Amino acid sequence: xxxxxxxxxxxxxxxxxxxxxxxxxxxxxxxxxxxxxxxxxxxxxxxxxxxxxxxxxxxxxxxxxxxxxxxxxxxxxxxxxxxxxxxxxxxxxxxxxxxxxxxxxxxxxxxxxxxxxxxxxxxxxxxxxxxxxxxxxxxxxxxxxxxxxxxxxxxxxxxxxxxxxxxxxxxxxxxxxxxxxxxxxxxxxxxxxxxxxxxxxxxxxxxxxxxxxxxxxxxxxxxxxxxxxxxxxxxxxxxxxxxxxxxxxxxxxxxxxxxxxxxxxxxxxxxxxxxxxxxxxxxxxxxxxxxxxxxxxxxxxxxxxxxxxxxxxxxxxxxxxxxxxxxxxxxxxxxxxxxxxxxxxxxxxx
Amino acid sequence: xxxxxxxxxxxxxxxxxxxxxxxxxxxxxxxxxxxxxxxxxxxxxxxxxxxxxxxxxxxxxxxxxxxxxxxxxxxxxxxxxxxxxxxxxxxxxxxxxxxxxxxxxxxxxxxxxxxxxxxxxxxxxxxxxxxxxxxxxxxxxxxxxxxxxxxxxxxxxxxxxxxxxxxxxxxxxxxxxxxxxxxxxxxxxxxxxxxxxxxxxxxxxxxxxxxxxxxxxxxxxxxxxxxxxxxxxxxxxxxxxxxxxxxxxxxxxxxxxxxxxxxxxxxxxxxxxxxxxxxxxxxxxxxxxxxxxxxxxxxxxxxxxxxxxxxxxxxxxxxxxxxxxxxxxxxxxxxxxxxxxxxxxxxxxxxxxxxxxxxxxxxxx
Numbered sequence: 001x002x003x004x005x006x007x008x009x010x011x012x013x014x015x016x017x018x019x020x021x022x023x024x025x026x027x028x029x030x031x032x033x034x035x036x037x038x039x040x041x042x043x044x045x046x047x048x049x050x051x052x053x054x055x056x057x058x059x060x061x062x063x064x065x066x067x068x069x070x071x072x073x074x075x076x077x078x079x080x081x082x083x084x085x086x087x088x089x090x091x092x093x094x095x096x097x098x099x100x101x102x103x104x105x106x107x108x109x110x111x112x113x114x115x116x117x118x119x120x121x122x123x124x125x126x127x128x129x130x131x132x133x134x135x136x137x138x139x140x141x142x143x144x145x146x147x148x149x150x151x152x153x154x155x156x157x158x159x160x161x162x163x164x165x166x167x168x169x170x171x172x173x174x175x176x177x178x179x180x181x182x183x184x185x186x187x188x189x190x191x192x193x194x195x196x197x198x199x200x201x202x203x204x205x206x207x208x209x210x211x212x213x214x215x216x217x218x219x220x221x222x223x224x225x226x227x228x229x230x231x232x233x234x235x236x237x238x239x240x241x242x243x244x245x246x247x248x249x250x251x252x253x254x255x256x257x258x259x260x261x262x263x264x265x266x267x268x269x270x271x272x273x274x275x276x277x278x279x280x281x282x283x284x285x286x287x288x289x290x291x292x293x294x295x296x297x298x299x300x301x302x303x304x305x306x307x308x309x310x311x312x313x314x315x316x317x318x319x320x321x322x323x324x325x326x327x328x329x330x331x332x333x334x335x336x337x338x339x340x341x342x343x344x345x346x347x348x349x350x
Numbered sequence: 351x352x353x354x355x356x357x358x359x360x361x362x363x364x365x366x367x368x369x370x371x372x373x374x375x376x377x378x379x380x381x382x383x384x385x386x387x388x389x390x391x392x393x394x395x396x397x398x399x400x401x402x403x404x405x406x407x408x409x410x411x412x413x414x415x416x417x418x419x420x421x422x423x424x425x426x427x428x429x430x431x432x433x434x435x436x437x438x439x440x441x442x443x444x445x446x447x448x449x450x451x452x453x454x455x456x457x458x459x460x461x462x463x464x465x466x467x468x469x470x471x472x473x474x475x476x477x478x479x480x481x482x483x484x485x486x487x488x489x490x491x492x493x494x495x496x497x498x499x500x501x502x503x504x505x506x507x508x509x510x511x512x513x514x515x516x517x518x519x520x521x522x523x524x525x526x527x528x529x530x531x532x533x534x535x536x537x538x539x540x541x542x543x544x545x546x547x548x549x550x551x552x553x554x555x556x557x558x559x560x561x562x563x564x565x566x567x568x569x570x571x572x573x574x575x576x577x578x579x580x581x582x583x584x585x586x587x588x589x590x591x592x593x594x595x596x597x598x599x600x601x602x603x604x605x606x607x608x609x610x611x612x613x614x615x616x617x618x619x620x621x622x623x624x625x626x627x628x629x630x631x632x633x634x635x636x637x638x639x640x641x642x643x644x645x646x647x648x649x650x651x652x653x654x655x656x657x658x659x660x661x662x663x664x665x666x667x668x669x670x671x672x673x674x675x676x677x678x679x680x681x682x683x684x685x686x687x688x689x690x691x692x693x694x695x696x697x698x699x700x701x702x703x704x705x706x707x708x709x710x711x712x713x714x715x
Contacts, residue, residue, distance in 0.1 A: 096532035101433040106675030108682065131686045138682050140358040168686045186676070197662055199535050203441065224698055230690035249690040268674050270531045293679070295693055313689055326687055 002348040029198030064149040068148040070117040076100055080118035080273070084264060087275035093205070094188050099271035109142055109167060110268030112184035116146065116165045119180055119264070125153045127161035132327035133311065139167070156330050168231075170252040172309045172331040175261035177278065181248040185267035188274065190234040190244040210242050213285065221290055230295075236283045241273060243282075250284065251296045251310045257282030299324040304335035305342035371416050391704045396599075396628025397421055398524040401670065402428030403529075403548040404435075405627050420549075422670050429671055433529070440524075442592050444580040446625070447504055448601045451578035453629075457504050458571050458606055464502030469577060471631075506604050508622060515606065515619040525639050535662050542644055542665060543637075547626060557658045558639035566643040568655030570622060573606035581635030603627045603634035607642050612650035620649060639665065658667040660701050 016114040055263065068074065083097035088279055102110040120126070130139035134156040140247040142165060143154050155161050158173040167184040175181060193200045194212045204210070213234060220228045229234075233250035235257075237243045245256055246265060258261070263276040271301075276282060286292035302323040309331055325343060326332035374381065388395055388411035398410040402425045410428060417423035452470025456462055469473075509515040525540040528548075536547070546554060561568055579599050583592040603624040611617035622642025624634035643658040657663055667673065 036520075073434070073436075096534065098530050098532050101429045101529070101671065103430040105678060106672045107677075107679030108675060110675075131683045135358045136683050137358045137362060140362060144359075167682075168684070186679070187583075198666075199662060225701060226698075229693060229700070230694040231687040248688050249682075251685055251690070270674055295697075297689065297693055311687070311689070312685055313692065327689075 008067070026284065035189050061153055063148060065299045067149055068119045069122070069224070070152075071103075072100065072114065072117045075113075077118040080114055083116065083273045084275060087273050088195045088262070088277045089242075091280050092243040092274060094243030094272040094274045096271055097273050101270045102268065104141070104145070106269035108138060109165070109184040109185060111266030111267075111270075111273070112165050112167070112182050112268075113142060113145065114209070114268060115182045115264050115266035115273065116163060117150075119163060119182070120146065120150050120152055122150070122152060125155050125160055125335075126157065127164045127330075129164065129169060129171070129328075129330075130167040132171075133329040135220075135329070146272075157334075158328075158330050167249050169327060170248055170255045170304075172328045173334075174255075174324070175259055177260045179261040181259075181261050181263045183248075183263065183265045185265045185270075185272070186257065187232075188244055188265065188267040188270050189273040190232075190242050194276045205241060210236075213242060217287070222233070224337060227286070227290065227292075233292075234285050236285060237276065238281050241283070247284075249296070249310055250292075251294045253284045253292070254284075254294050271293075297324050300342060301326045301332060301335075302342045302344040304340045306332070306340070307336055322338070351420035360575075372415070382415060384408060384411045387414050393629065394419075394421060394424075396630050397551060397633070398424045400429055400627045400630050401425040401548055401550065402432065403627075404432045405426050413582060418670070424672050426671050426674075439584060441595075442583045442585060444582060444598070445504070446580055446600065447507075448578070449502070449576055449580045449600070449602070451576050452503055454502055455575040455576075456572070458572045458573050459508075462505065462508065464500060465498060481545050499678060502576070504604065506606070509562040509573070509606070509619060513618065514620060514699070516609075516615075518621070529636070533665065535665070537661060537665060539641075539645070539648075543623065543625070543641060544662065545665045545668060546624075546640055547635045549634070550639075550673070551630070553668050553673075554636035554640055554668065555632060555698070557643075557664065558636035558641055561654065561658045563641050563645045566646070566654055568605075568622065568639065568642045569608040570605040570639050570642060571607070572635065573603070573604045573636065575603045575631065577601045577631065599628050601628065601634040603631075603636075604637045605642055607640040609649065614650065674708040 012313045016160055017190055070077075070081075083095045085097045087093065099111065100114060100141055102113055104110060104113065104329070112119065116126070126143065128134065128139045128143040128146075130136040130142075133139065133175060134143075146152055147154060158171040158175070160163065161179065163180045163182065164171065164175075165182040165184070170181070186255060189198070189201050191213060193209075194216055195201050195204065204212070217227050217229075220226065229250065232244055232247040233253055235243050235253060236246055247251060258279055258281070260278055261277055265274045265276075284292040296309075297311045297313060299311060303325050306326055309326045309328060312327045313322050315322050326335075362588060388407050388616060391411070391414065392407075394414055395407050395410045398413055398421055399405055399407065401421075402410065402413070406418055409431065410424065413424035413427040414421065416427060451464070451469075454464060456466065470711055483548065487579075497613075506515055523540075526538065527542065528541060529545045533541070537685055537690045559712070562570070565605075577599070579597045581592050581594045581597050585592045601624075605622040605624075607620045607622060609615070609620040620642065622638035622640075622645075623640075624637030624641065626634045626637065640658055644664060646653055646659050653659055
């Protein structure tokens with residue numbers, strides 16, 4: 001089940017009007033903004049800003065009223081939306097945009113944050129993950145940013161989210177129509193490590209000159225017997241552009257293609273936006289005799305027993321003991337709640 | 351039983367609280383006021399204004415206080431503030447020729463109209479620690495002299511009278527705005543100068559130094575360096591003429607460089623230009639040398655592969671906020687990628703060891 005859907009029409013700046021500039025009703029006159037309790041990181045009950053005034057939990061976040069809805073001014077959002085529409089029209093093509101200086105450092109998700117800010121509407125329910133988890137420090141920080149600046153509801157549940165900002169993972173739970181997945185991208189150019197000059201790589205894309213990439217992959221096979229790229233594995237989009245899928249493990253690559261959701265990629269420091277419209281064909285680069293293999297640790301999750309999810313390796317003592325657990329914390333918690341258990345998980349019925 | 355790590359929110363809150371405590375330092379020592387920083391750490395304030403590209407000494411001082419004296423962090427605070435500010439309009443180009451100079455020196459002429467004015471400079475101080483400063487004494491007032499009531503024309507203008515230096519025709523094309531339009535290469539000189547003016551002082555210093563040591567040598571002389579206040583004028587549509595709205599302190603440097611001539615130009619001197627907010631002498635000098643080195647194409651010189659000649663290299667790497675953000679982001683969790691690499695390395699090692707050939711160790715790296 002999805003939350004309020006977010007069709008592309010909803011990003012029309014005109015449709016958004018200026019209602020979002022006004023404060024939600026209710027704050028006492030002397031108080032700037034209002035208090036709202038925000039969601040527990042492990043995906044507890046969804047909270048809407050403005051509800052739960054006063055908060056019963058330990059952490060409260062003040063919605064800022066000194067900035068526009070979702071921090072960026074409307075002109076900037078319009079500029080980003082134009083870039084997004086162009087990116088969706090030319091899947092996999094890197095659209096330059098006038099990236100703004102954000103109040104978090106470059107390299108920490110400024111591109112993703114700008115894309116999210118340009119897409120958010122007050123009815124959205126936002127999920128933010130880093131390394132698959134909702135409670136990693138930077139995911140917490142970005143979620144808080146939007147709680148403060150947009151006052152939107154947040155969630156840990158993949159199914160309940162209308163917009164998911166991610167770093168380094170695609171959720172295990174299949175995405176649905178109406179959802180948007182926003183990726184944080186450090187280096188948008190898949191050819192960058194083969195050719196450092198932007199002027200050159202843009203020309204290579206123009207001419208669809210990807211021989212250099214295939215030579216690199218071939219050299220890997222010649223040297224190592226396989227393609228030695230484990231994450232940020234390059235893909236070809238709709239038979240045209242070679243694209244960097246951001247540093248997701250190659251395990252996630254098959255989820256890129258034929259996806260029901262809109263996938264948007266934002267690189268703030270490099271000032272590039274690119275996109276995959278729903279149901280786009282995305283092929284991981286390979287050779288007929290060396291086909292692409294989505295690999296993961298050869299274990300199942302110690303907590304929920306899942307054998308088909310991407311796993312983190314956790315070192316449990318100083319004698320080499322380790323265990324493997326789902327990187328997608330929402331997926332893992334959901335399975336545990338449904339009574340599934342792995343070798344270390346709670347026993348049945350617990 | 352293993353429990354997944356939680357508590358990121360509480361950890362962040364606690365870290366911020368600790369940071370605030372550390373910022374204050376020993377409470378027995380009186381707290382610094384923003385005004386004290388503005389008045390007594392002026393050159394730090396100037397650097398933050400220049401690289402933050404926002405002329406506001408009070409906010410720059412506040413940023414330095416908030417950043418515990420970490421100037422790049424302070425620049426970052428100013429940039430993040432600046433990006434939210436509305437743009438009312440643009441001023442008229444400031445007239446640095448009419449600058450009220452505190453300092454004005456030329457290394458190319460012994461004396462010249464307007465004179466050599468040393469101003470408040472470290473240049474000829476002996477770098478001996480002054481322990482009297484530790485004892486909090488008041489500085490005696492500096493001697494004063496009457497203002498020389500004469501124009502202070504640019505040195506380049508004087509040289510240009512004889513056609514000895516390249517001519518620069520006035521250009522009314524509105525300059526592009528690096529902070530509002532995506533950077534596209536190759537960039538115009540105006541855009542390059544804009545990027546350099548907010549670039550990292552240390553980076554520009556090293557690049558400029560590299561040109562002096564032979565990596566893109568331009569044989570620069572300091573034609574002129576001037577520091578002082580200029581009026582900022584804005585044309586108001588209702589009035590139809592420009593009104594002075596205030597003044598800013600600027601440092602301007604014009605280097606004079608040897609040029610042997612090309613197919614189209616006779617031998618003459620060429621210029622490198624630096625303009626920085628506040629008193630930021632090192633930065634203005636560096637900027638003018640790097641600007642000149644970047645002009646090789648326009649002047650028909652050879653590209654020798656020197657970093658300072660490489661526009662894409664210089665512009666892509668001169669911004670310290672971009673650089674520090676991307677550098678420091680490797681502190682963020684990367685365990686998903688690292689896990690993928692671990693699997694790969696383990697698999698490659700296993701295969702290599704199975705093959706049991708003499709090169710097994712290397713293949714497993």
